[in-house]
Structures are given as C-alpha cells and as structure tokens.
Amino acid sequence: MNKIYDPKRQEWEALLSRPTQKLGDIEETVNTIFTAVQEKGDEALRTYTQKFDGVQMKNFEVSEQSFNEAESLVSAPLKKAIKQAYENIKCFHKAQRTPAIRVETTPGVECWQEKRPIQKVGLYIPGGTAPLFSTILMLAIPAQLAGCKEIILCSPPDSNGELPPVILYTARLCGITKVFKVGGIQAIAALTFGTKSISKVYKIFGPGNQYVTVAKQLATKYGVAIDMPAGPSELLVVADDTAEPSFVASDLLSQAEHGTDSQVILVSTSKEMLTAVEKDVEHQLQQLPRKEIAKQAIANSKLIFVPTDTDAVELINEYGPEHYIVCVKNTQFYLDNTANAGSVFIGNYTPESAGDYASGTNHTLPTNGYAKQYSGVNLDSFMKSITFQKISEKGMLLLGETIEIMAEAEGLQAHKNAVTLRLEKLKETVN
Structure with a gap:
C-alpha cells in the first residue's frame, strides 16, 4: 500500500482522489445503450445481454418454477442467517417511521405534512463475481415497509441465463415477485423507459459499477429519480494505538475484495500502526480466494499518517467515505466532528461487514465523495412528503x-x- 506521511493540505485533493474512470470514457457507451433500449425495447435487452453477459435470453422474467426450485437449493444455515439479517434490517427500518406533522401557523390556518410511498420502484442488484443477495434485503425491506405498490428487481444472469438461487430465495422472502434476468446499463435503461417485459418505474435503487452509476445519473434526465450516485465500494479506517492491527487489516481487505476499482484508506496518528497494518494486510491477503481482485484494489489504496486528531478529522471530512470505521481512544471527538460519511462503525468489535449484512443498518451508501451531500438508503428513500393546508x-x-x-x-x-x-x-x- 502507498504510505504517505503528514501530507500538506494543498495535496489533499489529489491524495484523496478515487480510482475512477473519466466520465467521458463511459458516457458514450451509456448513451448508445439507452437509445437502443428506448427504441427497440426487449430486442435491445437481448442484444446487450448477449454482448455483456454471454447468454441468449428468451424470457427475462423469473418463473414461479425457478422460485420454487431455488427454495430447495439454498442451505439451511444460509437461510437461517438471511432470516436473522432480515429481522434486524426490518426492525431498524421500521423504527424510522414518523407520524404526520400538524401545525396551526395562525389561528384558522392549519398546515400538515404526510408521507406517501413512491408507487413504482426498481431495485438493481449487482451480479458478476459476487452476487449481492444482501442488497435485496437492504432495498426490498424498506420498499415493502414504505408500501410501494410495484417493486421490480433486476439482476444480471449467469452464463446459463439464470440467477443464483440465493438471489431468488431472498427476493421471495422479501415479498418480491417481479424479478428480471437483466443487468448493467441495459437494466437501468429498461427501468427508465419500460419495455414489453419490464415496466417503467419512478425511482431506481441499488449500487453497481461505474457504468451503472452513470446510467442511473442519465436516467434522471428522463424523469426517473435515483437513490444516489453509488459506484465502486470504499472504506476509510481511522485508527490509533488502541486499535488491533489485524482487525484493521481485515476491514481494509473486506472492502478491497469487492472489486478492482474499490479503494481503502487507513488514516492514523501512529506511524507504528501504519507499519503493523501494512504487514497484516500482506499476510491476510495471501489467504483470500479473491486475492487477485483485492491486490488490484490495494494498489489504489493508501496508508496516511497525520500528526493530530484534528488533522485526521478534517482530512476524513474532505474525503467523505462511504464506510467509515472509528477505532481510536478519543472516539467522541471523531464522532462529534464527523460531517461527511455514509455509515459509521465504532470500536474494535464493529466490523464494516456487520453493516453489510446483518446488524440492521443499510449498506446502500453514497460513494465517490457523495457522502458530502447524500444520505444512504433509508425508509424515507422510498417515500415522499406531501404538504396539506386548510384555511377557515x-x-x-x-x-x-x-x-x-x-x-x-x-x-x-x-x-x-x-x-x-x-x-x-x-x-x-x-x-
């Protein structure tokens, strides 16, 4: 990993840059696919599914038979784990419900605000090297709690034109019945314009690679809302000598294995901690099945020494991490001064993996610095507020x-x- 000691403030912007492609490199491809799907519908979906996923598709919608078969193909321990995660996520998001607000601003002038669900939503679930069934829990549970009438799920098919059984099992557990085997830019385009197979939605949710992120942003030009710009995953850990180096290293690697374009950063006021973590990263990396992916992500990552807690906090807020682990003696100082972060994890025994799967918080979070202005997905993401007034x-x-x-x-x-x-x-x- 790249080690940087006490960088000057004028160097921060370049130091904290993400390993993302330039927008111009992606936009042309996204525009081409959007135009094709808008004009040719399902035919274009088949063309691009063949091109990018290497499979010819006749029907995109998952059949009832496939749902039933998936039920028996998921192991009992995994089902049990998914159900516990389901209950925790449901518990946390259900608690986010708020009552209507009613105020008499002047005698005889009554104003109030009520929330209503977004009627039609699309959920995008990444596939590829790691099908993220946990993302279904993170999106479908609040969508159901909000009361969305139509929930459509899209995910890229495998080489056999199917979705992993665990994806289908989790979708059914969450009450999602409209599931389509289509991914990437073409899936976002289908949810934006609608095709014969897939209905148009009002808002699109879900993470993805840089192409999916740009596709979601383009969807907004056609009147479809999105949850947030959510691209390659990232993690920043702040740790001092009270942290356990092996834990810190494991957290960095947990995000590095997501994809070659992921980024992880350690910020510390201890040079000894940087050295110890670097050593542990090298050791643990060799044991990982996704070692080659993690290696490339580690090449994009940094170990940064800063002399004071104040410097550390200011640098972290400048970065605006998606996932942010705080493992320091002066915890409250960091929490009180956190301005920009998607989700925060506190202490030696709070790994980011807990939030990814089962603690209850949502793992669909803003990346690429968007934590400076966006929140992660929550119950309100699937709702809109309507104001009312009555004057006597x-x-x-x-x-x-x-x-x-x-x-x-x-x-x-x-x-x-x-x-x-x-x-x-x-x-x-x-x-």
Whole structure:
C-alpha cells in the first residue's frame, strides 16, 4: 500500500482522489445503450445481454418454477442467517417511521405534512463475481415497509441465463415477485423507459459499477429519480494505538475484495500502526480466494499518517467515505466532528461487514465523495412528503391582507385577486 506521511493540505485533493474512470470514457457507451433500449425495447435487452453477459435470453422474467426450485437449493444455515439479517434490517427500518406533522401557523390556518410511498420502484442488484443477495434485503425491506405498490428487481444472469438461487430465495422472502434476468446499463435503461417485459418505474435503487452509476445519473434526465450516485465500494479506517492491527487489516481487505476499482484508506496518528497494518494486510491477503481482485484494489489504496486528531478529522471530512470505521481512544471527538460519511462503525468489535449484512443498518451508501451531500438508503428513500393546508374563514381574515400585500409587491395581480375576492365575500357575510 502507498504510505504517505503528514501530507500538506494543498495535496489533499489529489491524495484523496478515487480510482475512477473519466466520465467521458463511459458516457458514450451509456448513451448508445439507452437509445437502443428506448427504441427497440426487449430486442435491445437481448442484444446487450448477449454482448455483456454471454447468454441468449428468451424470457427475462423469473418463473414461479425457478422460485420454487431455488427454495430447495439454498442451505439451511444460509437461510437461517438471511432470516436473522432480515429481522434486524426490518426492525431498524421500521423504527424510522414518523407520524404526520400538524401545525396551526395562525389561528384558522392549519398546515400538515404526510408521507406517501413512491408507487413504482426498481431495485438493481449487482451480479458478476459476487452476487449481492444482501442488497435485496437492504432495498426490498424498506420498499415493502414504505408500501410501494410495484417493486421490480433486476439482476444480471449467469452464463446459463439464470440467477443464483440465493438471489431468488431472498427476493421471495422479501415479498418480491417481479424479478428480471437483466443487468448493467441495459437494466437501468429498461427501468427508465419500460419495455414489453419490464415496466417503467419512478425511482431506481441499488449500487453497481461505474457504468451503472452513470446510467442511473442519465436516467434522471428522463424523469426517473435515483437513490444516489453509488459506484465502486470504499472504506476509510481511522485508527490509533488502541486499535488491533489485524482487525484493521481485515476491514481494509473486506472492502478491497469487492472489486478492482474499490479503494481503502487507513488514516492514523501512529506511524507504528501504519507499519503493523501494512504487514497484516500482506499476510491476510495471501489467504483470500479473491486475492487477485483485492491486490488490484490495494494498489489504489493508501496508508496516511497525520500528526493530530484534528488533522485526521478534517482530512476524513474532505474525503467523505462511504464506510467509515472509528477505532481510536478519543472516539467522541471523531464522532462529534464527523460531517461527511455514509455509515459509521465504532470500536474494535464493529466490523464494516456487520453493516453489510446483518446488524440492521443499510449498506446502500453514497460513494465517490457523495457522502458530502447524500444520505444512504433509508425508509424515507422510498417515500415522499406531501404538504396539506386548510384555511377557515377566520384564518383567511387574519392572513389575507398579508398575502395581498406580498402578491402586489411581486406584481402578481391574479394572486392578489384570489385572496381579495374571498375577503370581500367574507365581509359581505359579516355585514
């Protein structure tokens, strides 16, 4: 790993850059596929599934028979683990429900806010070298709790044109029945425009590679919302001499094995910690089945020494990590001053893996510095707030003149008239 000691602040931006491709390298491909899917629908989906996934597809939708077969192919221990994770995630997200807010701003002027589910949502579940069935739990559970009427799931097929049984088992456990074997840019395009097989949705959720991230951003140009820009995974650990080096190394590697474009960073006020963690990373790396993937990610990663806790916090906020592990003596200082992070993990015994799978928090989080302005997925991600108001005769008499004066000052006479007519009517009634 690259070791950097006490970098100057003017070097931070370059030091903290992500190993991402330039947007221009990706946009052309995404635009081409979007246009094809918009114009040719399922035919384009078949063409690009053949090109990128190496399989010819007749039907994209998963059959009831496939769901039933998947049930028997998932081991009992894995089913038990998924069910426990399901309960924890459901418990945490159910607790995020909030009641309607109702206020009388002026006597006779009542305003309130209520939440409503987004009716149609699309869930994208990455496949490839590691089919992320856990992401189904993270997206489908809050979607169901929110009350979304139509939930469509897309995931790339394997070389046999199928989805892993664990993907189908988890989808069914979460009550998802509309599952389609299509991935990548073409899946996002299908959810954006709709095809004969796949319905158009109002909002798209789910992580993916840089191509999927750009595809989601393009979808917004066609009136479809997205959860957030979520690309290659990343982790930042801040650790001092109170941390266990082997634990820190294991956490760094847990993210490095996600993909070759992942990035992991260790920030420390201890040079000894950097050296110890680097040694442990090298040792543990050799034992990993996904060693070659992790190696390439480690090449994008850094060990950074800073002299003070204040320097560390400021550098971390500048980075805005997706996953952020805090393993230091002065824990509260770091937590109090955390401004930019997707999800925070505290202490020697809180690995990021817990949040990835089963503690209850959501693992669909903003990457690439977007934690500076985006939240991770939560129950409200699947809902929208609608405001209501009702004004009585008394309320109109008390508020009307204020509205008239403001409307006239803006030169909007019709706005003023809408109030004036009502006030005149009320005065007639009083007289």
